[in-house]
Amino acid sequence: MKFTSTDTYIAADDLAVAVNAAVTLERPLLVKGEPGTGKTELARQVASALGLDMIEWNIKSTTRAQQGLYEYDAVSRLRDSQLGDERVRNVSNYIKKGKIWQAFESDKKVVLLIDEIDKADIEFPNDLLQELDRMAFHVYETGETVEARHRPVVIITSNNEKELPDAFLRRCFFHYISFPDPSTLRQIIEVHHPGLKPQLLETALTQFFEVRETPGLKKKPSTSEVLDWLKLLLAEDLTAEDLRRDGVNALPRLHGALLKNEQDVHLFERLAFMARAQR
Template structure:
């Protein structure tokens, strides 16, 4: 691993985001990245790993995920079954230890990026249960009596959609960055990276409509960067132009609105706004 992280050919990193990544690298602290869904938090880890020539170890957290699973799993049931069958391997408990993502990251032959994705999906104790392991970069395997220590301190990138508060003790150990939603200029630059040949007239019209939708009062789920990219991909696939982006006169819904609006309440909101607009004429 050498050099510092900056924007890549496929990822536009704001200067303050690149600064946060490089600060976490220098300090050896986990980087906690927050922001609304679809702003590129998970992709950041992949781009950092790729641009710095580091392996990426991904741990995607679910509501049922326990912190201990990141260390290792002990297959006690499998060992009991093998014991009943008289298997010779039952005498070595190490045969029933399955390394978790932290174990993989700690014992990798070179420094890696460890992504702990959507940590706020887990229960409230999850971050606290990882405090010592992420701080000391080691943990104990009770079944075998061995201690697993990080050969090379990984760059830990932790993402959160801000669905729940994280413990103060956990936050103190992290370098924090909040990814703000891109400005119209930045979103245009991101779009050009993904669709180099896009016509400026279509891009301008699509983004103007996107931000108009996003800023509609009462919207339950604002469309994100990934959703505007999906919409533009469909527009280009159908070879549509700026004139095709006109909204339906009856429902006030934009063309291909299913890529931008993700629940029935928001669809009904635009239909209601169209109805009120007709009544005022």
């Protein structure tokens, strides 16, 4: 089965090609792009479209690669041995399986999402090279080797906060999710907000792209933010006329859904001040 757009997710042709290529090559798919462009949601939609379960591993700054394989609780075992607990005879009682182990031992093929890998330490990707390449790892405490029963579809996301090692990149199929063009964005909006009045949609999108393309903007609003903004416009029952700006007030209505830091708000306030000064 090939991945394409779904009822709730519009995938550009190049993204669908990347997903299917990674599945065919049995390589991890490394997906980069601006925050809010649907990287995490892509994994869920791939799992749904291919009829697979998904195992999600959310990476934090403190996450270690070993945690994805397993963790050995030596402290609990020591405590239980002091208490005379019979469980200490079996070391496997103190091993907690990680997300990669869960994916490897699954009775059927799954989608394994490693989300926001760039949040972790720079050595994190390198520490997973062999395991993701060979689809196997060794458990030193028990002496067993865990091999994947069914090679999972591995999708790795990155917000590009730091560079990933070349050796890791070489083992992945790479795709960058570009911000959608106006036509694709309209399709995405139609999926989430069907039947939007054409005049309101046209005015809102014109204003959104004006905001996004403003020189000096620190954080450009993303796909998820324009969807949130439109949801608010609908909740407030605003019309296209309500959105029109007179050039004096540069900030769009309900701008908190689009502008996410004070520098960008101040930028638009300065633009408004300059517009008033020229009148």
